[in-house]
Amino acid sequence: MSLEQLDIKRLRNLQQVRLQPGPRLNVLSGANGSGKTSLLEAIHLLSLGRSFRTHRLKAVMQHEAEAFAVHGRIRHDDGMLWSVGFERRRDEDDSRIQLQGRRPDSLVELARLLPVQVINPDTFRLLEGGPRERRQFIDWGAFHLDTRFIHHWQRFQRALKQRNHLLRHGRMDVLQLRLWEAELATHGEAVDQLRGQLVTALRPIFEQLLGALTEITDLKLGYSRGWDKQTPLAALLEASRSRDQDQGFTQSGPQRADLRLTRYGRPAVDMLSRGQQKLVVSALKLAQGQLLETLVARRCLYLVDDLPSELDLHHRALFCEQLKAQAGQVMMTTVETESLRHCLGADDTEVAWFHVEHGQISPAKPFMTGVSNE
Numbered sequence: 001m002s003l004e005q006l007d008i009k010r011l012r013n014l015q016q017v018r019l020q021p022g023p024r025l026n027v028l029s030g031a032n033g034s035g036k037t038s039l040l041e042a043i044h045l046l047s048l049g050r051s052f053r054t055h056r057l058k059a060v061m062q063h064e065a066e067a068f069a070v071h072g073r074i075r076h077d078d079g080m081l082w083s084v085g086f087e088r089r090r091d092e093d094d095s096r097i098q099l100q101g102r103r104p105d106s107l108v109e110l111a112r113l114l115p116v117q118v119i120n121p122d123t124f125r126l127l128e129g130g131p132r133e134r135r136q137f138i139d140w141g142a143f144h145l146d147t148r149f150i151h152h153w154q155r156f157q158r159a160l161k162q163r164n165h166l167l168r169h170g171r172m173d174v175l176q177l178r179l180w181e182a183e184l185a186t187h188g189e190a191v192d193q194l195r196g197q198l199v200t201a202l203r204p205i206f207e208q209l210l211g212a213l214t215e216i217t218d219l220k221l222g223y224s225r226g227w228d229k230q231t232p233l234a235a236l237l238e239a240s241r242s243r244d245q246d247q248g249f250t251q252s253g254p255q256r257a258d259l260r261l262t263r264y265g266r267p268a269v270d271m272l273s274r275g276q277q278k279l280v281v282s283a284l285k286l287a288q289g290q291l292l293e294t295l296v297a298r299r300c301l302y303l304v305d306d307l308p309s310e311l312d313l314h315h316r317a318l319f320c321e322q323l324k325a326q327a328g329q330v331m332m333t334t335v336e337t338e339s340l341r342h343c344l345g346a347d348d349t350e351v352a353w354f355h356v357e358h359g360q361i362s363p364a365k366p367f368m369t370g371v372s373n374e
């Protein structure tokens, strides 16, 4: 999958922009506030229907504009060309999405078409933050690797919501509760199994990438499924019914699953510098892309925002090497191009360089003085 053309209208400071990225590595350089992150944000919107910066899409819309829009031409890995559009109007609460000129049934269709991974200065949150983001990370992989995952995940979520509702409201209707628990157990076990398979498949690729990117040793990638290993989910729900009722929600289960990174049995995050955390998370995200490529012959698009931040020259070079080694398309941004030119090689035909200035984008030839903003 690769993005062949991107059109953006009235998104943050991007008034009207057309970008034709190269199929491999793309470097977008420009001063602070020039519009680099906004460009990546536009691509993310096309893929997932949401921004990685804010939940409020109205903040993304240009001040005083009535609407903003992103349109992309995407070359699928099977060679087919797809047209995708995303539009949000100020006076509407829902976004308008178009796939080949029609409304898709759900965002799932969109997400499947354009698998995107973000590596940015907030990336360390995957390790430092709560389990929700790590679960999303596992689910991203499970979703792309197995078409059954989304079905189980949606049925599981619905059953969980229903059970929690019944636990909280009124007199307990045990018959109803049992029906939802059976549904929850069936799909929850399926979700857990696919998540477990994902982490098992990811582990060796992650370890190999970690070795290539860092000097960190003895890091263990584990999966915790959210409830006791020995107990079937159905039995757990039955046994914990009255305690769950006291609490007003389902305390254990796949909704508590987590990805665990440990070193000598302790959380790895406590022992890693910010830069190391960025590299560890990058290794995890690059591993997902490689897994997708290996198992289902799909390519992932990497949005790498502010690549040099937190990394010394040596690790920048290692990171660039890994980006070059993977098969998918990469859009990376930077305020300074010198170190990246050094890492990527100016004469490399696989790298397309662009310059962003006051919301305008133009091709920038590396090593030509006067073109870059430095």
Ligand SMILES: Nc1ncnc2c1ncn2[C@@H]1O[C@H](COP(=O)(O)OP(=O)(O)O)[C@@H](O)[C@H]1O
Pocket (backbone or CB within 6 Å): 011, 012, 013, 014, 030, 031, 032, 033, 034, 035, 036, 037, 038, 039, 058, 059, 060, 061, 062, 063
């Ligand atoms: N809703 C908006 N309308 C207009 N401009 C905005 C909006 N939101 C942010 N901006 C401006 O867009 C510019 C680009 O931001 P950003 O893409 O984050 O820059 P960069 O990543 O290049 O540092 C900033 O100058 C910011 O002030």
Ligand SMILES: [Mg+2]
Pocket (backbone or CB within 6 Å): 033, 036, 037, 038, 305, 306
């Ligand atoms: Mg930025």
